[in-house]
Amino acid sequence: RKExxxxxxxxxxxxxxxxxxxxxxSNSASQSFFWYRQDCRKEPKLLMSVYSSxxxxxxxxxxxxRASQYISLLIRDSKLSDSATYLCVVRVSGSARxxxxxxxxxxxxxx
Amino acid sequence: xxxxxxxxxxxxxEKRQSVAFWCNPISGHATLYWYQQILGQGPKLLIQFxxxxxxxxxxxxxxxxxxERLKGVDSTLKIQPAKLEDSAVYLCASSPGVxxxxxxxxxxSWLTVV
Numbered sequence: 001r002k003e004x005x006x007x008x009x010x011x012x013x014x015x016x017x018x019x020x021x022x023x024x025x026s027n028s029a030s031q032s033f034f035w036y037r038q039d040c041r042k043e044p045k046l047l048m049s050v051y052s053s054x055x056x057x058x059x060x061x062x063x064x065x066r067a068s069q070y071i072s073l074l075i076r077d078s079k080l081s082d083s084a085t086y087l088c089v090v091r092v093s094g095s096a097r098x099x100x101x102x103x104x105x106x107x108x109x110x111x
Numbered sequence: 112x113x114x115x116x117x118x119x120x121x122x123x124x125e126k127r128q129s130v131a132f133w134c135n136p137i138s139g140h141a142t143l144y145w146y147q148q149i150l151g152q153g154p155k156l157l158i159q160f161x162x163x164x165x166x167x168x169x170x171x172x173x174x175x176x177x178x179e180r181l182k183g184v185d186s187t188l189k190i191q192p193a194k195l196e197d198s199a200v201y202l203c204a205s206s207p208g209v210x211x212x213x214x215x216x217x218x219x220s221w222l223t224v225v
Contacts, residue, residue: 004153008151044216101155102153103152
């Protein structure tokens with residue numbers, strides 16, 4: 001079983017739609033959670049951290065469910081510029097090891 | 112502020128040949144990472160340095176891959192001999208500390224082994 005699993009998609013949605021991605025992680029010792037964004041043929045960049053109480057950043061909302069070991073990302077009012085691959089990322093507690101990445105979910109926002 | 116610099120950006124080699132990639136991290140960042148990203152997959156850590164010491168190289172195929180970070184600044188990743196399955200993007204990243212939650216990636220070195 002992969003440490004971090006995501007639905008690869010692709011998700012094709014019209015502009016203005018709301019879309020949600022889920023991610024599950026296998027290690028219950030995972031402590032820190034993030035969403036990274038990767039544009040086509042570009043490097044990954046941090047989109048947002050995910051906090052236990054949930055958090056928003058503009059049109060983006062991240063949620064964490066520790067009991068079920070999943071993380072979600074909600075994008076409201078999708079823009080063409082949101083088209084990218086969204087990578088779910090976790091860090092295990094007490095580990096000096098860096099982040100473990102999921103394979104990503106591909107989103108295409110259509111005009 | 113300058114980002115993570117990598118070179119070359121693109122490389123095509125034949126199997127069994129060797130290749131080397133270079134990375135210069137963000138100034139002042141103590142931790143440097145090399146990731147391998149195969150098409151359709153997420154980045155996978157190959158090796159992590161803290162200054163010039165290795166923190167984690169458990170996923171580095173040591174029979175063919177090597178990396179060094181002399182003087183704790185820039186780093187080189189070498190593959191010798193290359194296999195077809197090594198075709199991937201090699202991403203270098205850096206962070207200020209060993210437990211940095213945000214790591215900053217370079218644009219990557221795209222390797223095709225034919």
